[in-house]
Amino acid sequence: MESVIGMINEFDTIAAIATAVSNAGIGIIRISGSEAMEILVKIFEPYNKKADVYQLENHRIYYGNIKDGEEVVDECIVLIMKGPHSYTKEDVVEIDCHGGVTVVYKVLNLVLKNGARAAEPGEFTKRAFLNGRIDLSQAEAVMDLIDSKNEMARKNSMTQLKGGLSDRIKQLREEIIYQIAFIESALDDPEHYSLDGFPEKLLEEDKKWITIAKEMLDSYDNGRIIAEGIRTCIVGKPNAGKSSFLNALLGEERAIVTDIAGTTRDTLEESVTIDGITLNIVDTAGIRDTEDKVESIGVERAKKEIESADLILFLMDTSVQISEEDIEILQRIRDKKKIILLNKSDKATEESGFEQSALKEYISEETPVISISAKYGDGIDNFIMELKNMMFHGRIDVNQEVYITNARHKDALAKTYESLECVERSIEAGMPEDFFTIDLMNAYEKLGLIIGESVEEDLVNEIFSKFCTGK
Ligand code: GDP
Numbered sequence: 001m002e003s004v005i006g007m008i009n010e011f012d013t014i015a016a017i018a019t020a021v022s023n024a025g026i027g028i029i030r031i032s033g034s035e036a037m038e039i040l041v042k043i044f045e046p047y048n049k050k051a052d053v054y055q056l057e058n059h060r061i062y063y064g065n066i067k068d069g070e071e072v073v074d075e076c077i078v079l080i081m082k083g084p085h086s087y088t089k090e091d092v093v094e095i096d097c098h099g100g101v102t103v104v105y106k107v108l109n110l111v112l113k114n115g116a117r118a119a120e121p122g123e124f125t126k127r128a129f130l131n132g133r134i135d136l137s138q139a140e141a142v143m144d145l146i147d148s149k150n151e152m153a154r155k156n157s158m159t160q161l162k163g164g165l166s167d168r169i170k171q172l173r174e175e176i177i178y179q180i181a182f183i184e185s186a187l188d189d190p191e192h193y194s195l196d197g198f199p200e201k202l203l204e205e206d207k208k209w210i211t212i213a214k215e216m217l218d219s220y221d222n223g224r225i226i227a228e229g230i231r232t233c234i235v236g237k238p239n240a241g242k243s244s245f246l247n248a249l250l251g252e253e254r255a256i257v258t259d260i261a262g263t264t265r266d267t268l269e270e271s272v273t274i275d276g277i278t279l280n281i282v283d284t285a286g287i288r289d290t291e292d293k294v295e296s297i298g299v300e301r302a303k304k305e306i307e308s309a310d311l312i313l314f315l316m317d318t319s320v321q322i323s324e325e326d327i328e329i330l331q332r333i334r335d336k337k338k339i340i341l342l343n344k345s346d347k348a349t350e351e352s353g354f355e356q357s358a359l360k361e362y363i364s365e366e367t368p369v370i371s372i373s374a375k376y377g378d379g380i381d382n383f384i385m386e387l388k389n390m391m392f393h394g395r396i397d398v399n400q401e402v403y404i405t406n407a408r409h410k411d412a413l414a415k416t417y418e419s420l421e422c423v424e425r426s427i428e429a430g431m432p433e434d435f436f437t438i439d440l441m442n443a444y445e446k447l448g449l450i451i452g453e454s455v456e457e458d459l460v461n462e463i464f465s466k467f468c469t470g471k
Pocket of ligand 1: 236237238239240241242243244245343344345346347372373374375376
């Protein structure tokens with residue numbers, strides 16, 4: 001396996017539209033590579049005629065015209081960022097033109113005609129990685145930042161981009177390689193380096209590393225929820241108020257509602273972000289077989305949705321007695337993380353016959369039971385508060401911690417953890433020192449995968465292919 005980072009690469013010059021392609025105030029065409037300035041000279045005429053296009057200064061902005069021969073294509077401003085002080089470490093030019101789709105394509109085509117090649121998705125960031133400006137986990141954080149669905153996800157990606165994760169990984173690797181080097185030296189030169197008492201000391205270190213790796217691994221559950229949202233399933237018998245509750249959530253003033261791409265209307269799915277928490281909600285009302293009311297919840301798809309959900313919201317109608325159907329649902333969701341919502345609080349009276357105490361048999365003491373009125377919006381705040389407590393066990397602080405949100409990082413950490421455990425077992429079994437180095441080296445290499453040391457080119461290509469073009 002050969003490392004693909006650390007070498008300054010000689011690439012051809014690339015260009016792409018960096019902004020969304022729709023009519024907007026401005027559109028940005030980004031150029032990176034050794035010919036970026038040469039291309040600019042061919043198509044740009046500064047407004048200040050005295051400014052010599054051949055001597056445009058670094059880190060300055062120029063106003064002028066983009067021209068195709070004699071024809072003025074657009075008025076624009078141009079930003080010059082010469083390498084290595086640029087995003088890619090190469091010469092980068094950004095052309096800010098008017099944001100009409102036709103305009104930006106015309107400018108891009110002109111740039112391509114004059115010597116650039118169309119950039120592949122993520123190619124600018126890939127160059128930043130290959131030229132050693134950022135490591136692989138930081139490059140991935142760029143993509144996560146762009147994709148972030150909520151404030152917590154944004155903060156976490158930003159911490160990662162600033163090196164929050166890389167620093168921890170690098171620190172661990174340094175400590176591990178130090179111990180490997182010590183063992184090797186001692187084996188080579190026993191006169192000067194003694195291994196007396198070494199295994200005990202290494203065991204102490206190893207246990208500390210195991211704890212760190214475990215903590216990072218454990219953060220993945222919360223990390224995934226922060227990054228992707230909570231897979232949430234609303235269940236309840238017909239008329240319990242499921243749709244009303246969903247509408248109340250979506251209509252919350254603080255709610256940001258996003259359509260989830262690729263979902264069909266028959267499984268009603270909505271994504272709503274409130275106070276930094278994203279709920280991806282499936283309303284089983286939409287997947288219920290309404291012909292058969294008693295078995296309505298028993299449809300295969302509803303069952304699957306319940307199974308795969310992180311969280312069940314069970315709506316109960318408190319204006320009527322608890323029914324067999326309610327009990328059936330309670331049994332089905334017995335082992336799931338859930339919040340019971342006692343709906344129609346505005347209408348509930350003693351005469352309705354709803355006995356909350358009957359729930360005890362089916363839920364644990366920790367299960368939150370919250371009174372709400374979906375129709376009037378009462379109790380929604382309590383619901384959000386409970387949701388936060390429950391999903392993050394009161395410990396979520398994106399300012400302090402880095403959450404693992406990426407499955408690739410999680411896999412590498414899991415393998416690191418296994419190797420460190422092997423070291424522990426070898427020490428405890430009194431194995432010779434050179435035994436430890438194999439597993440220590442494995443841990444070192446697996447950690448390296450996270451930051452992109454010793455990764456294969458195919459993996460790098462795959463990671464960057466998921467980026468958007470122009471980034
Ligand atoms: P679903 O079948 O579970 O989706 O239930 P809906 O949301 O369609 O609600 C059924 C009926 O109950 C509708 O007439 C709602 O207006 C009414 N409803 C829902 N929530 C409340 C509530 O909190 N209070 C009152 N009084 N009526 C409600």
